[in-house]
Amino acid sequence: MHATLPRMAITDFPAIGRLALDTLQANLGYKCNQSCVHCHVNAGPTRTEQMTRPTVEDVIAFVEAAGVRTLDLTGGAPELNPFFREIVERARAIGVRVIDRCNLTILGEPGQDDLADFLARNRVTVVASLPCYLEDNVDRQRGKGVFESSIRGLRRLNALGYGAGCGLDLDLVYNPQGPVLPPAQDALERDYRRHLGERYGIAFDRLYVLANMPIQRFGSTLISKGEFEHYLALLRNAYQPRNLASVMCRSLLSVDWRGYLYDCDFNQMLDLPLAWQGEPRTHLRDVLHADLTGNPIVVKDHCYGCTAGQGSSCGGALG
Ligand code: SF4
Numbered sequence: 009m010h011a012t013l014p015r016m017a018i019t020d021f022p023a024i025g026r027l028a029l030d031t032l033q034a035n036l037g038y039k040c041n042q043s044c045v046h047c048h049v050n051a052g053p054t055r056t057e058q059m060t061r062p063t064v065e066d067v068i069a070f071v072e073a074a075g076v077r078t079l080d081l082t083g084g085a086p087e088l089n090p091f092f093r094e095i096v097e098r099a100r101a102i103g104v105r106v107i108d109r110c111n112l113t114i115l116g117e118p119g120q121d122d123l124a125d126f127l128a129r130n131r132v133t134v135v136a137s138l139p140c141y142l143e144d145n146v147d148r149q150r151g152k153g154v155f156e157s158s159i160r161g162l163r164r165l166n167a168l169g170y171g172a173g174c175g176l177d178l179d180l181v182y183n184p185q186g187p188v189l190p191p192a193q194d195a196l197e198r199d200y201r202r203h204l205g206e207r208y209g210i211a212f213d214r215l216y217v218l219a220n221m222p223i224q225r226f227g228s229t230l231i232s233k234g235e236f237e238h239y240l241a242l243l244r245n246a247y248q249p250r251n252l253a254s255v256m257c258r259s260l261l262s263v264d265w266r267g268y269l270y271d272c273d274f275n276q277m278l279d280l281p282l283a284w285q286g287e288p289r290t291h292l293r294d295v296l297h298a299d300l301t302g303n304p305i306v307v308k309d310h311c312y313g314c315t316a317g318q319g320s321s322c323g324g325a326l327g
């Protein structure tokens with residue numbers, strides 16, 4: 009795996025600071041049942057990092073103390089963490105919206121037969137990766153058979169009421185196949201809706217269009233192919249200053265499986281921790297009752313991936 013940070017560390021990306029906190033994105037561990045080529049986590053079946061009981065307690069304590077409105081669970085496959093269901097139930101019990109960043113194939117894995125029912129029962133928002141509506145493209149990026157398994161997962165969710173406009177939100181996530189900017193979100197959403205609806209009878213609420221980040225597995229592949237600098241230049245040249253106001257790090261905090269904080273999941277993967285009061289690394293417990301508003305956000309050249317064109321975030325294009 010090639011390191012990408014040394015190629016992005018000297019940056020002219022504008023300085024930005026935190027706004028009021030809305031979302032805690034908790035990475036429950038890097039284990040995944042898939043090993044996608046575009047993965048910015050380098051997740052896979054052999055990764056062993058998993059959030060443990062003491063950190064789960066820290067997460068719940070922080071959510072309560074900081075008045076977090078949305079708890080966004082990611083990984084790897086977050087559902088593989090043994091505390092996943094407990095975290096969901098405890099967060100929902102105190103009125104917090106919970107997002108499960110679901111790869112869809114996990115719904116068919118051994119031991120996960122009742123996962124879809126669990127998510128529906130707890131009214132968890134499902135944000136599901138489906139980087140294309142064409143089988144070949146999905147399988148090329150995510151592995152053979154993934155498209156078919158994803159369609160099975162979507163049908164299962166639809167059967168439970170997801171995507172039907174009755175409060176069980178099912179959002180899909182698109183990212184380009186290679187080092188290009190994503191297409192316009194609205195137009196692509198219409199294509200997804202038509203294609204998945206007509207061909208497979210699948211319904212969903214929103215399509216989020218994300219840019220690929222030049223880090224981890226995707227960034228390393230670009231370096232191997234000699235395409236890294238070209239892609240970075242593409243992102244830089246497409247910079248739109250208006251996107252700065254709404255990049256997700258302004259209102260979202262990312263926490264890793266050990267409880268350490270970052271301005272976003274990408275910074276977590278680059279090991280660029282959130283600095284607070286002169287300390288280079290900050291744990292959830294250090295800021296339980298702190299107001300992080302105004303704290304400087306750690307930016308490097310990869311941040312151009314969030315501000316290029318229509319903008320990109322965990323909630324899709326920036327409005
Ligand atoms: S992109 Fe998602 S599903 Fe694919 S390996 Fe990474 S975490 Fe797993």
Ligand code: SF4
Pocket residue numbers: 255256257258271272273274275305306307308310311312314
């Ligand atoms: S990568 Fe994006 S979300 Fe993360 S710190 Fe940079 S601008 Fe913010």
